Amino acid sequence: MNIVVEIKNLHKTFGQNVVLKGVDLTVNRGEVISIIGSSGSGKSTFLRCINMLEWPTSGEIFYNGENVLKSGYDITKYRAKMGMVFQSFNLFQNLTVLENCVVGQVKVGKKNKVEAEKVALKYLEKVGMAPYINAKPHHLSGGQKQRVAIARALSMEPDALLFDEPTSALDPEMVGEVLKVIKDLAQTGLTMIIVTHEMAFAKEVSDRVAYMADGVMVEMDVPEVIFESPKNERTKQFLSRFIGV
């Protein structure tokens, strides 16, 4: 029960384009893993394969001792337990802030509405968005949208939360508020996999940092090793571009 999800030899190709070339990752409960790497290296694809937004070409994903890729496995149930926070927020435009956090609980989790609203409110408070429950997404700033998106994912009470560059689409002054929410979540022991370009943040918040390039995990280690004395030459080269981390 200490492993949330175990990914083995994951491959993904789009047509001729081989994007993931055999990636392994074991995610322990309560662990925060950051994935860094240049654009196009396959980070998003990897994350999207983990919760099956993309169907992996081959490999295995073990969740609760079962390979979710075997035919007949209930993917929707698995997805509900692998939360995802997108770069572009993707809040449901037709629903209010509260409804965004309720709809999944009611329709997927089969909770009653009153119960679901309570849970939603708890997490909206956690991200500081409770006062906005009646607002529609188009009323909100980018930072507020992303905080609601985090609350929506949390409302499903997932086993792990996947973040795909959660601050990359934000104006600089809003990056801080979102990173703070994620840092607070790390304190609560939530399992998280975070794709990010915020190196200082990754260093501070992560238990392990993975450097990804050309569809492979080049190096994975505790942040001190990755950022201060990386063993791999490519990791060194990549990080040399981020001075002062």
Place this chain on the structure above:
Amino acid sequence: MEKTFYDWVVYIIENYGVWFLKGAGVTLLIALTGTIIGSIFGLLIGIIKTIPLSNHVGRFSPKRIGLKLVNILLTIYIEVFRGTPMIVQAIVIYYGIAEAWGINWDPIVAGIFIVSINTGAYMSEVVRGGIQSVDKGQTEAAHAIGMTHWQTMLHVVLPQTIRNILPATGNEFVINIKDTAVLNVITVTELFFMTKSVSGAIYKTYEPFLVAASIYLFLTLVITRILRYVEKRMDGPSSYTIFGSSTMPEQILKRGEQIV
């Protein structure tokens, strides 16, 4: 003494006003029912045409082949009804079905049928476009919290689609009000047909049709205004309440106020 144009109009309204009202009623009935039924057709067809088949469904699975077949049939339907004039369809369908099945069906029912399938053909393309124009991120976010394709459609994509296609639907309604005039060829007693009858009864041509034109214009103007109002209402308020310390959201929830 010769009647002036004005005298004729007054004469027509006084003596044949009921005919015009009856005609306008039938026009409105057929246009409205046809638009509603047609839009429902269009919505269903649009939904069917956008059913995704993930690539782990086998190439020769019955599901894939069945869906392909249905899609081909729907495409034929859409092309045929968009590619031929409604006046021709009306004659072929009304007299064709009457002869084939030996039935004597009510021209108004036939009229509603014809307007519905025409609207359906047109709206299905509008709906398809409307579904495809909903940001892909919306679908992904719904899948990411565990929704199935149908839950995603029902709770996320279609509400946004319906808002997107509302202007086109209203437009189609206005077009249908005008286009029902062609149904006079199958003796539907709509506004144009009734006007023709008035014209024949009093041996006048443009005067009754001018009255008819005013009625058409009145209908379309009023309907356009109503639809614009509905669209605005659907967009919801442009502002929202921020809950402060005196109005904490928990209290609102506890009081059981309808929020969702």
